[in-house]
Amino acid sequence: MKLIYTGKTKNVYALEDGNYLLKFKDDVTGENGVFDPGANTVGLTIEGAGRAGLRLTKLFFEILKEKGIPTHYVDANIEEATMTVKPATLFGNGLEVICRHRAVGSFMRRYGMYAKEGQELDAFVEVTLKDDGREDPPINEDALDMLGILNLDEYKILKELTKKISYVVKEELAKKDIELYDIKFEFGRVGEDKHIALIDEISGGNMRAYKNGEYIEPLKLEKLMLE
Amino acid sequence: MKLIYTGKTKNVYALEDGNYLLKFKDDVTGENGVFDPGANTVGLTIEGAGRAGLRLTKLFFEILKEKGIPTHYVDANIEEATMTVKPATLFGNGLEVICRHRAVGSFMRRYGMYAKEGQELDAFVEVTLKDDGREDPPINEDALDMLGILNLDEYKILKELTKKISYVVKEELAKKDIELYDIKFEFGRVGEDKHIALIDEISGGNMRAYKNGEYIEPLKLEKLMLE
Numbered sequence: 001m002k003l004i005y006t007g008k009t010k011n012v013y014a015l016e017d018g019n020y021l022l023k024f025k026d027d028v029t030g031e032n033g034v035f036d037p038g039a040n041t042v043g044l045t046i047e048g049a050g051r052a053g054l055r056l057t058k059l060f061f062e063i064l065k066e067k068g069i070p071t072h073y074v075d076a077n078i079e080e081a082t083m084t085v086k087p088a089t090l091f092g093n094g095l096e097v098i099c100r101h102r103a104v105g106s107f108m109r110r111y112g113m114y115a116k117e118g119q120e121l122d123a124f125v126e127v128t129l130k131d132d133g134r135e136d137p138p139i140n141e142d143a144l145d146m147l148g149i150l151n152l153d154e155y156k157i158l159k160e161l162t163k164k165i166s167y168v169v170k171e172e173l174a175k176k177d178i179e180l181y182d183i184k185f186e187f188g189r190v191g192e193d194k195h196i197a198l199i200d201e202i203s204g205g206n207m208r209a210y211k212n213g214e215y216i217e218p219l220k221l222e223k224l225m226l227e
Numbered sequence: 228m229k230l231i232y233t234g235k236t237k238n239v240y241a242l243e244d245g246n247y248l249l250k251f252k253d254d255v256t257g258e259n260g261v262f263d264p265g266a267n268t269v270g271l272t273i274e275g276a277g278r279a280g281l282r283l284t285k286l287f288f289e290i291l292k293e294k295g296i297p298t299h300y301v302d303a304n305i306e307e308a309t310m311t312v313k314p315a316t317l318f319g320n321g322l323e324v325i326c327r328h329r330a331v332g333s334f335m336r337r338y339g340m341y342a343k344e345g346q347e348l349d350a351f352v353e354v355t356l357k358d359d360g361r362e363d364p365p366i367n368e369d370a371l372d373m374l375g376i377l378n379l380d381e382y383k384i385l386k387e388l389t390k391k392i393s394y395v396v397k398e399e400l401a402k403k404d405i406e407l408y409d410i411k412f413e414f415g416r417v418g419e420d421k422h423i424a425l426i427d428e429i430s431g432g433n434m435r436a437y438k439n440g441e442y443i444e445p446l447k448l449e450k451l452m453l454e
Contacts, residue, residue, distance in 0.1 A: 092340075092341060093340060109361065110356075110361060110364035110366070111356070111364065111366065111370065111374060112361065113319075113320060113356065113358050113361065114319060114356075114374040114375075114376065115374060121373060122373060124369060124370060124373050125369065126367055126369070126370065129337075129338070129340065129341075131340050134336065134337060134339065134340065137337035137338065137365075138364075138365055138367070139337070139338065140353055140365070140367040140368070141367070142351060142352065142353070143338065143351060143353065146348060146349060146351055147338060147341040147342060148341075149341065
């Protein structure tokens with residue numbers, strides 16, 4: 001087992017069978033010791049954060065598997081805080097695909113002239129480039145196509161998968177009276193046919209969730225969802 | 228004739244027949260006394276700037292008229308630095324529609340990870356909101372639709388008109404061995420049928436143009452095009 005990538009919150013190891021092992025760390029992103037899932041730097045270490053994120057990820061990926069929605073997931077070992085995944089290639093150097101059910105965060109910072117804080121959005125999908133140095137800029141489908149990152153047909157698939165997965169998460173949260181406001185995903189090409197599949201994780205840090213109108217921070221959300 | 232709006236570079240008067248009169252000023256946008264067409268503040272006053280901008284605008288709008296491309300243009304009076312236009316309603320509080328033939332400026336600042344400075348782009352169209360306070364954020368077609376600014380069918384028309392008009396400008400510039408790199412337009416709804424039409428102006432400040440690989444500043448461009 002060979003370490004091939006050291007990430008902010010996960011390490012990646014190559015397995016002999018061609019799959020990869022993701023080791024979830026207790027490091028979380030943030031700034032000045034405050035947990036912020038949107039931050040690009042590791043802010044602090046919280047004991048058990050890795051395992052909690054993995055448990056929630058496992059829950060969602062197994063539901064997606066049942067529903068026949070393609071992901072890179074093979075299996076998970078909670079004790080070891082590891083997840084085995086199929087190899088995937090990224091779109092360009094990686095995209096973030098965001099699905100919004102209510103207007104908060106960067107949506108309001110950009111479109112606040114036309115939206116009210118917290119207003120309902122109809123599973124609105126947008127894509128940003130993973131590029132820390134350029135503050136993860138939003139990009140439209142024509143630019144993705146033109147720059148060879150993703151063609152227009154692939155964009156349609158990506159958008160539909162994003163909505164579908166976001167509704168799966170939304171429904172699971174609703175069972176605990178929690179409302180999903182927005183969520184971000186990563187996708188890649190998986191398998192010999194290079195089909196588009198969800199990769200990375202679905203943990204508290206990927207989404208904004210509210211209960212009784214109050215924001216639930218990621219670790220609290222994981223606790224509520226897993227108890 | 229009643230002054231109804233004082234803009235950064237133009238004043239707008241209501242005419243008795245229902246049309247509007249745009250009075251081109253010699254004020255140009257910029258910062259610290261340097262002309263910058265992308266700036267949101269008036270930087271300096273240059274004698275003759277208004278008339279030169281109007282002359283170029285007249286040239287292009289009359290070509291567009293001949294080609295049957297819808298605009299708000301009625302006629303122009305160079306001496307008075309005025310242009311008569313049909314009434315138009317904006318999309319939301321106004322959009323900027325950008326067409327790019329080469330990668331420079333904000334395109335590079337956002338997508339520099341995937342593009343080389345000056346690389347050819349295939350008449351790539353993108354939309355930004357006119358919102359000085361939020362630095363004119365880019366917005367995709369789904370968000371325009373969802374926020375009630377422009378529906379998906381209107382977006383298609385807007386995109387096609389943008390490409391068409393941009394090629395008209397590109398060809399005119401090419402006659403003087405000048406290459407159009409990018410250009411920004413404003414559109415509105417015009418006439419009883421509320422059809423989508425080009426509004427505002429097409430002057431040096433709307434575009435980036437190069438000759439023999441060197442950037443030509445807006446007033447120089449107007450001079451070269453009108454001599």
